[in-house]
Amino acid sequence: MKYLLFIPLLFFSTFSYNENEYHFDKYVEYENEEKNTREYFMFNENSNDYYFSFYFDFNNKLSGVIYDSKNLKSHHFLVSNDDLGVKFTYLKSTSYLLNKKNKTFVEYHFESTEKKIDSVSNEVNLLKFNNPKKKKSSKAFDLVYEKNDILIDQRFLNHFCHGYFSNTDFEFSIPLPKKITVYHNDKKVETYQLTKLQKINTQLKVQL
Known part of the structure; x- marks a missing residue:
């Protein structure tokens, strides 16, 4: 390491x-x-x-x-x-x-949902779709955060995946996550913990 x-x-x-x-x-x-x-x-x-x-x-x-x-x-x-x-x-x-879009990456479309975990933590779930009609979805990210002053957006998440957000009009912003779970296209799952x-x-x- x-x-x-x-x-x-x-x-x-x-x-x-x-x-x-x-x-x-x-x-x-x-x-x-x-x-x-x-x-x-x-x-x-x-x-x-x-x-x-x-x-x-x-x-x-x-x-x-x-x-x-x-x-x-x-x-x-x-x-x-x-x-x-x-x-x-x-x-x-x-x-x-x-x-500017990068055509070497798949053009994904996204939906986000958010739920409260407890009194201090929230979880955001991001689903990705291969077409704008959003007929077939797969998991993209699960993001757990607590309130803090650092805000990240969809472009920051590209550091943890293979350019999911390089070719999309989707925008969002949340506080810096304490846990990031990435669902890759080959069914592999990786977890990043804020240490x-x-x-x-x-x-x-x-x-x-």
Whole structure:
């Protein structure tokens, strides 16, 4: 299993007066119970316009990207990890269209239902359909959440599946789930449990 070494105050490098600044105050980890792997993210509780996703590239190097839905930009970083914490090296920025569809993925249609589990927890169930008439359904996600200030949308869930939401007009938003159950097309089921929600103070700057 791959782990990140995280210290509440992280480090960054500034390099230009012509730059945009992103602030992150929450570090999040999900553990995949079946594969014994983890997913890592950073959020700003006061802004739902952007978040940071960590990943290991094809060379097994730790990398990450800021997804900025307000400015329609993706900012890419190389991430190094040592005893002092995490250092981010800015690489490049790319533009994207928020509603641009990717025809390499199936075009799914969705329905959502929500139910109360107990006094603090709710569950959202997402069904997917292969056609707009919604005649035949299959499970997509079960999402359990408690009230919190971090909001995620359908695009965030693409990190946990094979692009279910890459080709859809479906939109929704819920608080950060504490449990994510994914139903794959090959009948495989994977569960991601929220294992860390840590306060941090991280500033990242990118060149405009």
